[in-house]
Amino acid sequence: MSIRGRAYIAGAYEHPGRHLPDQSLMEIHARVCVGALADAGLTMTDVDAYFGAGDSPGLGPLSMMEYLGIGATYMDSTELGGSAYLAHVNHAAAAIAAGKCRVALVSLAGKPRTGGRPPGGGGGSSAPEADFENLWGNTVVSAYAMAARRHMHEYGTTSEQLAAIKVAASVHAQHNPDAMLQDVVTVSEVIESPLIADPLHRLDCCVITDGGGAVVVVSPEVAADLERHCVPVLGAGEAPKHTNNGRIDLTHTGAVWSGPLAFAEAGVSRNDVDYVSIYDSFTITVLQTLEDLGFCEKGKGGGFVSDGMLQAPDGGLPFNTDGGGLCNNHPGNRGGMTKIIEAVRQLRGEANPAVQVPDCEVALAHGTGGSLAGRMGSVTLIMGREI
Amino acid sequence: MSDDTPALPTNAPHPNEDSKPFWDAAAEGRFALQHCDDCDTVIWWPRALCPACSSFDLTWYDASGNGRVYSYTVVHRSVGGWNAVTPYVVAYVELDEGPRVMTNIVDCDPDAVSIDAPVRVVFHDTGEGWALPRFTLA
Numbered sequence: 001m002s003i004r005g006r007a008y009i010a011g012a013y014e015h016p017g018r019h020l021p022d023q024s025l026m027e028i029h030a031r032v033c034v035g036a037l038a039d040a041g042l043t044m045t046d047v048d049a050y051f052g053a054g055d056s057p058g059l060g061p062l063s064m065m066e067y068l069g070i071g072a073t074y075m076d077s078t079e080l081g082g083s084a085y086l087a088h089v090n091h092a093a094a095a096i097a098a099g100k101c102r103v104a105l106v107s108l109a110g111k112p113r114t115g116g117r118p119p120g121g122g123g124g125s126s127a128p129e130a131d132f133e134n135l136w137g138n139t140v141v142s143a144y145a146m147a148a149r150r151h152m153h154e155y156g157t158t159s160e161q162l163a164a165i166k167v168a169a170s171v172h173a174q175h176n177p178d179a180m181l182q183d184v185v186t187v188s189e190v191i192e193s194p195l196i197a198d199p200l201h202r203l204d205c206c207v208i209t210d211g212g213g214a215v216v217v218v219s220p221e222v223a224a225d226l227e228r229h230c231v232p233v234l235g236a237g238e239a240p241k242h243t244n245n246g247r248i249d250l251t252h253t254g255a256v257w258s259g260p261l262a263f264a265e266a267g268v269s270r271n272d273v274d275y276v277s278i279y280d281s282f283t284i285t286v287l288q289t290l291e292d293l294g295f296c297e298k299g300k301g302g303g304f305v306s307d308g309m310l311q312a313p314d315g316g317l318p319f320n321t322d323g324g325g326l327c328n329n330h331p332g333n334r335g336g337m338t339k340i341i342e343a344v345r346q347l348r349g350e351a352n353p354a355v356q357v358p359d360c361e362v363a364l365a366h367g368t369g370g371s372l373a374g375r376m377g378s379v380t381l382i383m384g385r386e387i
Numbered sequence: 388m389s390d391d392t393p394a395l396p397t398n399a400p401h402p403n404e405d406s407k408p409f410w411d412a413a414a415e416g417r418f419a420l421q422h423c424d425d426c427d428t429v430i431w432w433p434r435a436l437c438p439a440c441s442s443f444d445l446t447w448y449d450a451s452g453n454g455r456v457y458s459y460t461v462v463h464r465s466v467g468g469w470n471a472v473t474p475y476v477v478a479y480v481e482l483d484e485g486p487r488v489m490t491n492i493v494d495c496d497p498d499a500v501s502i503d504a505p506v507r508v509v510f511h512d513t514g515e516g517w518a519l520p521r522f523t524l525a
């Protein structure tokens with residue numbers, strides 16, 4: 001039993017806003033849900049499953065289901081931080097394959113740019129690790145900086161190599177009129193931007209934006225009745241990675257485990273992948289993830305990302321062609337949803353023309369929720385243009 | 388600590404049933420660890436069972452307080468009260484007993500910190516009867 005070809009992404013929608021002081025968190029959820037359903041050619045009354053993560057206000061998924069007017073036979077509130085939405089697609093596909101539901105709606109919304117909750121992926125003061133991680137002035141950036149420092153120490157990775165990841169994202173973002181940052185930057189500009197937590201500079205960090213997104217996952221039968229190009233889910237893998245009883249290894253992510261599961265289920269190899277959406281909270285997140293997914297040897301990520309490898313349309317492995325979290329959008333400090341959405345655009349041939357990967361047949365989206373220096377939920381999702 | 392280096396925020400922990408022995412020891416100037424009676428695993432952070440073998444038979448003991456820097460960062464922009472004390476150092480210290488623990492490296496020029504540098508524990512009083520374990524270059 002697998003989910004390969006047993007569920008399709010029929011609708012995908014990204015809120016165009018990046019600063020939304022006049023829309024409630026609930027309204028943003030509502031607008032992206034309606035947008036994704038309209039994209040699929042469906043309506044709220046067709047929905048029989050809802051998936052909401054920690055950004056969904058209220059009691060688990062229930063309050064938003066009430067707000068949206070959803071009746072359902074299946075619901076899920078899996079919370080993994082920013083990668084939760086990739087897990088939701090995996091869970092939705094499994095539920096659809098098991099006959100539990102037919103039309104699953106997954107939504108994300110957040111307003112960190114307007115204010116309110118500070119950026120972060122922490123577990124809160126009741127978490128068992130709280131007193132051992134929260135009393136040291138460890139910020140989201142400093143956590144990832146420690147991972148970057150250790151990777152540099154073990155493998156000789158440089159700030160210039162990390163900067164090449166931001167440069168590629170900025171080259172893509174110049175074609176996205178909704179992107180928060182639309183100016184192309186150079187390696188020097190990244191390195192000369194202020195240090196936030198050494199060795200990470202301001203331009204090594206993702207943007208902070210309001211906004212959101214949603215996707216609709218449907219059964220093959222529903223997909224067959226829709227006119228829209230529905231993107232088949234080929235495979236997915238999930239894994240936790242944590243501090244491992246005080247033996248944390250800062251040089252890798254949970255993608256070392258989620259990746260092989262996804263490739264095996266999808267029945268594709270790394271060479272088959274035409275486009276990747278890689279979670280890019282920080283440049284180091286991308287570098288470690290590409291290594292861990294096996295696109296290059298462990299420790300060789302620095303050389304791999306240099307020389308335009310990640311730049312569409314001609315690079316060997318085009319990534320984050322919407323500009324990613326580094327330049328386009330990181331709604332609610334949770335980048336997983338936009339990773340799925342841009343992968344769907346690429347498979348449909350609907351990315352911005354300047355960055356559309358020719359003949360994009362297989363796309364991989366990967367999420368890293370939580371923190372590289374604590375615990376993360378890693379989820380890899382592989383989709384195809386057709387089955 | 389030089390006179391012009393502001394003290395780091397030293398906020399009280401919130402001990403629970405699992406962690407209170409650790410914080411009680413820290414208040415007395417000891418870095419305590421749990422050890423599994425059944426499989427010899429040293430445990431970090433405190434918990435009720437051994438994550439290696441599921442045994443509930445754990446024993447507290449005093450660690451040496453010595454270790455080395457596993458990784459670190461010099462923080463230049465932060466949040467809340469921490470923004471007033473930049474630059475400061477957040478680190479993972481690998482204790483001689485094995486566990487890698489998150490902490491601060493204090494009482495030194497941040498530029499003097501490096502990976503593998505030997506460090507030794509110091510305790511900073513929170514003012515409410517508790518103390519935080521931080522580390523200095525040994």
Ligand SMILES: [Zn+2]
Nearest residue numbers: 423426437440
């Ligand atoms: Zn044990």
